[in-house]
Amino acid sequence: xxxxxxxxxxxxxxxxxxxxxxxxxxxxxxxxxxxxxxxxxxxxxxxxxxxxxxxxxxxxxxxxxxxxxxxxxxxxxxxxxxxxxxxxxxxxxxxxxxxxxxxxxxxxxxxxxxxxxxxxxxxxxxxxxxxxxxxxxxxxxxxxxxxxxxxxxxxxxxxxxxxxxxxxxxxxxxxxxxxxxxxxxxxxxxxxxxxxxxxxxxxxxxxxxxxxxxxxxxxxxxxxxxxxxxxxxxxxxxxxxxxxxxxxxxxxxxxxxxxxxxxxxxxxxxxxxxxxxxxxxxxxxxxxxxxxxxxxxxxxxxxxxxxxxxxxxxxxxxxxxxxxxxxxxxxxxx
Ligand code: KG4
Ligand code: ZN
Numbered sequence: 001x002x003x004x005x006x007x008x009x010x011x012x013x014x015x016x017x018x019x020x021x022x023x024x025x026x027x028x029x030x031x032x033x034x035x036x037x038x039x040x041x042x043x044x045x046x047x048x049x050x051x052x053x054x055x056x057x058x059x060x061x062x063x064x065x066x067x068x069x070x071x072x073x074x075x076x077x078x079x080x081x082x083x084x085x086x087x088x089x090x091x092x093x094x095x096x097x098x099x100x101x102x103x104x105x106x107x108x109x110x111x112x113x114x115x116x117x118x119x120x121x122x123x124x125x126x127x128x129x130x131x132x133x134x135x136x137x138x139x140x141x142x143x144x145x146x147x148x149x150x151x152x153x154x155x156x157x158x159x160x161x162x163x164x165x166x167x168x169x170x171x172x173x174x175x176x177x178x179x180x181x182x183x184x185x186x187x188x189x190x191x192x193x194x195x196x197x198x199x200x201x202x203x204x205x206x207x208x209x210x211x212x213x214x215x216x217x218x219x220x221x222x223x224x225x226x227x228x229x230x231x232x233x234x235x236x237x238x239x240x241x242x243x244x245x246x247x248x249x250x251x252x253x254x255x256x257x258x259x260x261x262x263x264x265x266x267x268x269x270x271x272x273x274x275x276x277x278x279x280x281x282x283x284x285x286x287x288x289x290x291x292x293x294x295x296x297x298x299x300x301x302x303x304x305x306x307x308x309x310x311x312x313x314x315x316x317x318x319x320x321x322x323x324x325x326x327x328x329x330x331x332x333x334x
Contacts, residue, residue, distance in 0.1 A: 077311025
């Protein structure tokens with residue numbers, strides 16, 4: 001069975017061809033970083049226009065690399081939400097057009113479902129149930145995953161998502177967009193204990209996340225240092241900020257495992273590409289007697305292979321009905 005996945009929820013135009021749930025035959029990603037970086041964040045209108053410019057070529061390339069044509073595809077899978085409405089509409093309309101013209105059924109996928117199943121693109125696959133931490137630019141959430149399609153929400157970001165905090169702190173420090181990879185790299189040369197930034201644990205049994213206080217504390221630290229002409233050691237700020245995010249993400253994930261008596265821990269989403277988070281989750285997980293499964297870096301940030309895979313697991317819902325629409329809030333966060 002061949003599935004063509006399409007993803008355009010934010011600033012990546014992506015398409016992938018997947019054979020069953022095992023072989024990624026192609027995984028093409030066209031990133032718009034160069035377009036948005038001078039604005040320090042994604043400009044929605046520009047993102048939609050870039051998706052329109054790029055989508056045909058990206059999909060064609062994914063077919064070429066997989067050595068197949070549209071007639072070989074059994075069904076299509078496309079992200080319908082959450083994300084930027086204009087961007088999502090480009091992907092969904094494109095897929096509907098292929099579906100109509102070639103009479104191939106299609107299925108709409110919730111982006112979070114893509115991140116939650118991306119771990120099955122790894123060699124080492126978890127068994128059910130598992131606790132999943134999904135940390136990205138739009139959401140930080142914890143789920144109890146019971147099977148490929150049943151997820152119970154345990155905790156979620158109350159304000160800024162983890163990736164959003166990385167991006168905003170990077171902007172504050174005049175670093176490039178997206179901030180996560182840049183801070184990750186600079187932090188390697190800094191001292192994570194140099195500055196004691198706050199960790200928002202919230203109430204003792206809460207599995208929710210809040211990173212806006214940490215972002216404000218970092219901004220206050222920078223402004224205070226500037227106003228008193230103190231030396232700003234960017235490496236230490238990055239390392240200490242990153243450590244505060246990592247501590248909270250790791251400890252809350254372990255708490256979710258303890259509270260639900262589950263030993264398997266999974267991590268995905270763009271922030272899961274963070275080297276310190278990967279290292280710390282593995283180490284603390286092992287100390288707590290948990291088995292840790294971390295999504296390969298190439299499938300952490302937005303991609304269409306994870307959308308095609310989520311489509312595979314939900315293939316019974318594929319249809320040729322065209323009344324589907326895009327949405328801005330995940331159905332799993334309601
Ligand atoms: O999953 P993703 O590609 O898109 C969303 O669904 O939001 O995640 C993008 C986010 C951005 O905020 C980016 O700064 C962050 O993931 N990110 C990282 C790293 N790589 C990407 N954050 C921390 N460390 C990284 N290495
Ligand atoms: Zn994402």
